[in-house]
Amino acid sequence: MPYTLHAPAAAFRAFKILIAAEYNSIDIEIADFDAAKVKTLSPSGKAPILETPSGTVLFESNAIARYVAKLRRDTHLMGNGSVYEEATVDSWVDFCANQIELPATVWFYPVAGYMPYKAEAYEKAKTDLASALEVLNAHLVDKTYLVGDAITLADIVVASALLYPMKLVCDKAYLKPFGNVVRWFQTCVNQPAFKAVVGEVTMCKKELLAPGQEAKKEAKKGGNAKKSEGKKKDKKEAAPAPPPAPKKVEHPYKVMDKESPSAFNMDAWKKTYSNAKSYDEAMEKFWSTFDPEGWSLWFQVYNYNEENKRTFMTSNAVGGFQQRTDEIRRWAFGVMDVLGTEETLLEIKGIWLLRGDTVDHMINANDDANWYTWTKLSGKGLAPTDEVKAQVKGYWTEENELEGKPIQDSKVFK
Numbered sequence: 001m002p003y004t005l006h007a008p009a010a011a012f013r014a015f016k017i018l019i020a021a022e023y024n025s026i027d028i029e030i031a032d033f034d035a036a037k038v039k040t041l042s043p044s045g046k047a048p049i050l051e052t053p054s055g056t057v058l059f060e061s062n063a064i065a066r067y068v069a070k071l072r073r074d075t076h077l078m079g080n081g082s083v084y085e086e087a088t089v090d091s092w093v094d095f096c097a098n099q100i101e102l103p104a105t106v107w108f109y110p111v112a113g114y115m116p117y118k119a120e121a122y123e124k125a126k127t128d129l130a131s132a133l134e135v136l137n138a139h140l141v142d143k144t145y146l147v148g149d150a151i152t153l154a155d156i157v158v159a160s161a162l163l164y165p166m167k168l169v170c171d172k173a174y175l176k177p178f179g180n181v182v183r184w185f186q187t188c189v190n191q192p193a194f195k196a197v198v199g200e201v202t203m204c205k206k207e208l209l210a211p212g213q214e215a216k217k218e219a220k221k222g223g224n225a226k227k228s229e230g231k232k233k234d235k236k237e238a239a240p241a242p243p244p245a246p247k248k249v250e251h252p253y254k255v256m257d258k259e260s261p262s263a264f265n266m267d268a269w270k271k272t273y274s275n276a277k278s279y280d281e282a283m284e285k286f287w288s289t290f291d292p293e294g295w296s297l298w299f300q301v302y303n304y305n306e307e308n309k310r311t312f313m314t315s316n317a318v319g320g321f322q323q324r325t326d327e328i329r330r331w332a333f334g335v336m337d338v339l340g341t342e343e344t345l346l347e348i349k350g351i352w353l354l355r356g357d358t359v360d361h362m363i364n365a366n367d368d369a370n371w372y373t374w375t376k377l378s379g380k381g382l383a384p385t386d387e388v389k390a391q392v393k394g395y396w397t398e399e400n401e402l403e404g405k406p407i408q409d410s411k412v413f414k
Contacts, residue, residue, distance in 0.1 A: 003028040005064075006038050007048035010316035013061035014048050015160040015197055018310075020065050020153060022193035024072040030312065062093055062157065069153040077153045088147050092154035099135070100161045103128035108164045110210030117210035126174070129165065133178045140180035144187065151191060159188040163198060167320065171207045196309050199317050202368060208323060253331040253355050262294030266355075270333060270414045279397035287389065296357050296379030297392060300336070300350040300372045308346035314338050315409040318348055320368070322413045327365040331355035334413045335396045339405040346408065351377070351395040 003021075005028050007014035014030075021028045028050075039045040042059040050058045050067070058064045069077035079085030106125035110117040136158070139146070146154040162170075166185060175182050182203075188194055189201040269286060276282035308314040318336045325332065336350035354362060357380040363369040377392070378384035384392070394402055401407060 002053060004031050004051040005029070005048060006031050006033060006041065006051070008033050009312040010319075011048065012160050012163055015163060016065045016153075016157045017048065017050070017061065017068055018197045019156045019160065019193055020068040020077060022196050023075050023077055023151070023156075024068060026068060026071055028068075030310070062097060065153060065157060066090075066093070069156075076148075076150060077156070079147055079152055085147060089152050089154045092146050093157045095132075095135070096158045096161050099132040100129065100158065103132065104161055104165045108168050110213070111168050111208045112164070113211075117213045119213075122210075122213070129170075130174075130177075133175075133181050136184075137178045137180045140184050144184070146184075151188065151193075155184075155188050156194075159185055159194070160198075163189070163201065165204075167201060167204055168208050168323070169204060171204050174207070195307070197313060199307065199309075199313050200304075202320070205367070208326075252361055253328065256294075256356055260294060262291045262355075264289055264291035264295055266331060266333065266353075269353075273333075273396075273412075273414065279393070283389075283393050283397065287384070290378075290384070292378050292383060293380050294355070296354055297377040297384065297388070298352045298354060298359055299375040299377050299391070300334070300352060301375075302348035303371050303373055305345060305347045308338075308348065309342065311338060311342055311346060311408045314346045314348060315411075318409065318411050321366065322411060324366040324368055325362065325413060328354075328361060329413070332362065332413065335410060336413070337395065337402060337410045338408040339402055340408070341406065347405070348372075349395070349402075351392055352413075 003026065005014060005017060007017075007030070018028060018030075033047070035047075038047045038049055041049045041051070041057050044059055046059070048059075048061050048064060050064045052058065058067055066078070073081065077089075079089050103125040106115075106121050107129060109115045110122070136146075145151060146158065162185060186201075186203075189198065194201075269289070272285050273282050276285065302308075308317075315338050318338060322334075322336065325334075332352060332354050334350055334352035336348060339347045339349060352362070359369070359374045359376075362374075376382065377388045399407060399410065
């Protein structure tokens with residue numbers, strides 16, 4: 001019986017276990033997550049859970065990570081072998097559990113849809129995480145790694161806890177005071193053992209906002225503006241008018257909507273796709289309304305599919321790509337699939353419907369689009385063939401198999 005890990009897909013608490021296993025060349029199978037089964041295996045009833053070859057069970061992510069790290073002493077994941085250095089590694093593992101994980105999750109969980117956004121909790125989480133990063137930054141001022149001169153479980157645990165914040169919410173402005181932390185984090189995630197589990201890590205450029213967060217900010221701005229107007233009216237002498245603010249440049253898609261309106265309605269199509277009685281009915285409606293003069297279809301293939309090692313991490317990469325495409329959501333629809341198996345090759349492919357006749361606006365909105373090859377299937381001057389229609393239908397409606405390969409995951413951007 002092999003080692004078997006029970007954990008939700010793309011859970012950061014599973015990353016440290018799997019990365020430690022990579023360093024120690026230990027094969028761990030990842031079971032399809034079954035919350036009911038986890039409750040029968042764990043005294044706490046919570047994941048992650050590790051089933052060992054002997055049939056015993058370990059629970060709590062840090063305990064499992066320590067166990068996996070200690071299965072081989074020659075890799076020194078627990079330090080150089082001294083009791084003191086092992087305790088130092090444990091110190092950082094505990095520091096992470098007590099000082100990093102809570103504010104980190106309170107910040108990025110609302111963005112990921114795991115909990116509702118609350119302004120007070122959001123502000124406190126950012127402040128508390130900054131305090132933890134200050135400690136890390138000071139410690140790393142003259143060090144490459146947290147303990148000793150090589151990667152240890154301390155680095156693995158802390159970097160895993162910071163992975164989603166670094167990708168989703170900690171933008172450059174927030175991280176500016178923590179240059180040593182950024183250097184250390186990028187060193188860690190670019191190690192082969194990290195990449196084998198979490199893939200390529202793209203640092204956050206602009207903080208992603210949780211549902212409801214953006215609206216509250218806009219409402220606040222509007223309220224301030226009204227108050228300001230009231231104060232101005234009360235003044236007996238008006239101050240000299242400030243120079244007009246530079247005119248905001250409209251998004252190219254907005255300009256396109258004004259100058260070259262299309263009869264195709266994206267919102268209507270998204271509702272049709274979601275609510276149609278069958279996919280056949282939805283696709284029939286799509287082709288009857290599709291406007292190739294105003295919209296185009298694109299086939300998307302990831303350029304580095306050979307680097308996709310684990311299904312759940314590949315699926316996570318797809319989710320991240322779609323999150324970073326949010327800027328053009330009004331003018332885009334797409335389905336991305338993870339095809340193949342871990343034993344053969346995992347491929348990320350998809351088909352997108354975009355406003356206009358170019359993929360440039362997608363690339364401008366989402367830097368990750370540069371890592372894909374985009375092939376135009378239909379658009380201005382290129383009517384969809386029967387073959388293209390079959391291909392689009394396959395990618396947008398099939399749930400089990402595509403191109404003779406099993407579909408491991410499918411995500412819809414709408």
